[in-house]
Amino acid sequence: MESLLRYYVQGTGRLDETQVRRLLEQTLSGEPLMETFIDRYIAQGEQRGEQRGEQRGEQRGEAKILLRLIERKFGPPSETVRHRITAADSETLLEWSDRILEAQSLDEVLH
Template sequence: MTVEQAGIDKGAIIGEQRGEAKTLLRQLTRKFGPDCAERYRERVEAANIKQLDAWLDNILTAESPETVFH
């Protein structure tokens, strides 16, 4: 793999992570209100894709923000 390709791959991963974080924050806002998204923003934006995927699945059935992140 070239240095250029490695940079492209890293950029793609970062873009995917940012997109999933944005989606989760939007869902938190819609389901639990804007204060909720702000309360969890730092945690969501620091998460890796695997964790974000799990939280995106959890939000579908979550009854509270805490159950999204368990």
Template sequence: MQQVVQDAESGRRHADKLVKVWARDGSETWVLIDVEIQGEAERAFAEHMYVYHYRVFDRYRVDVVSLGVLTDMTAGFRPAGYRWSRWGCAIEFRFPCVKLLDWQARWSELEASENVFALMVMTQLRAKTSRDAEECSVWTFQLVRRLYERGYPREVVLELFRVIDWMMRLPEGLERQFLTAVYELEETKKMPYVTSAERFGIEKGLQQGLEQGLRQGEAAVLLRLIERKYGPEAVTAYRNRVEQADAETLLKWSERLLAAETVDEVFH
């Protein structure tokens, strides 16, 4: 997707996933999945959905279906299409969107579902709505326990475990308690999925690499959000400051980003 959307006048942009699938009748379809991960509604979301869509079509000349997945917590943010018209020339582009927030009222359905993506939706909702780290820790363990209880293959459990751990990041003290609880759960279930070597790696990562890895990840996310809200020029202007900032400063800037009208307000 990067090759498709680069070199635009507005700068380099990235879509999340572009996949080729086959319908039940055997026909080929390309699916563009754009995931809105900002904590607030993005005014230009519908426009860049349209831009991504026509660039894929222009490059490959194939049928493209664009799907939006909204993970923000703004109930009224529900883009459904992009429209433009002037002097009799008009464009109307419509696309379906899924709002994860809608599933909060359908929590029992998620709990009953055997679909692994139900767990991912539950994780995202709890990550957004948990009030404090203790509550987040409780929910993280409950979600991981469901992985073990549903009998998924070891590879699936470990992959989803990593995703949940990434989405529900806990402070170091609670992280250790959480891992201890997971080890005890494995012993009870007789499912030693997390090996001794992996446990050692996790512990070592907590002691040596957690701070640096988190800071780099937070910087990358902040730069992406700045690009999507203010444009690539803002990223160019502030990239060095973001990449050199400590974790506390990155958090402060991220919080300012939610309400700032201009990029200068974020950093001053």
């Protein structure tokens, strides 16, 4: 079983050596290994999903604010501009949000 876990760790990188040791120690104390392994794997997936959801939520909020600022300063943005903004990552949105303060045109904001 230990060999199988080591193979999984090295192949996927989803668990580190310390986590595998803990799983094995729990098994020695009487807790079923596969249940522990599966529970831990599911918990990690849930945690990653929550983190991605939070990041995506922040990105949507940033895009919404930038679109509002653009509309107030330059008028309603085209669908192309809306799509570009909603598809941008948080770092890019922050950069564009900084530029809008001094930009004289929408082109200056997005380039």
